[in-house]
Amino acid sequence: MLYVVTGPPAAGKSSWIEARARPTDVVIDLDRITAALSGPGAPSWTQDGVALKVAHRARYAAIDEAVKHVDQVDVYLIHTMPSPKWIARYRRHGAEIVAVDPGRDIVMQRIQDMRSPALQAVATRWYRQRDKQRTASRVTRQASRAW
Numbered sequence: 001m002l003y004v005v006t007g008p009p010a011a012g013k014s015s016w017i018e019a020r021a022r023p024t025d026v027v028i029d030l031d032r033i034t035a036a037l038s039g040p041g042a043p044s045w046t047q048d049g050v051a052l053k054v055a056h057r058a059r060y061a062a063i064d065e066a067v068k069h070v071d072q073v074d075v076y077l078i079h080t081m082p083s084p085k086w087i088a089r090y091r092r093h094g095a096e097i098v099a100v101d102p103g104r105d106i107v108m109q110r111i112q113d114m115r116s117p118a119l120q121a122v123a124t125r126w127y128r129q130r131d132k133q134r135t136a137s138r139v140t141r142q143a144s145r146a147w
Contacts, residue, residue, distance in 0.1 A: 007100035010110035
């Protein structure tokens with residue numbers, strides 16, 4: 001099974017996976033990939049431009065290979081804000097989309113306590129996108145009831 005785990009930074013996506021994944025499962029986490037590709041002493045939540053660019057390429061390759069094996073192992077993929085195009089692609093592979101969100105206040109406090117302040121902008125964007133999608137979904141449901 002393919003699990004696509006979404007949510008804002010510091011929401012607990014990695015913890016959600018750690019509570020479920022077995023040692024033989026595949027976990028694709030951009031933070032872990034970036035850390036693995038960064039030099040000694042780099043912070044665990046590094047967002048260095050070059051390392052991040054290389055990590056994205058490695059992540060795409062890992063996704064392409066991992067989806068070939070979902071009949072043998074569970075694949076857990078962290079994707080903070082997948083676009084509709086990515087969601088459609090994941091659904092074609094039978095993915096279960098999981099949103100981990102303890103709430104805006106908790107997320108912002110965790111970022112302040114443990115992460116780079118730059119991630120506050122990412123979290124704000126995540127909540128803005130989620131709110132926009134909820135509004136669009138409500139409007140669609142209301143329109144379909146009217147017909």
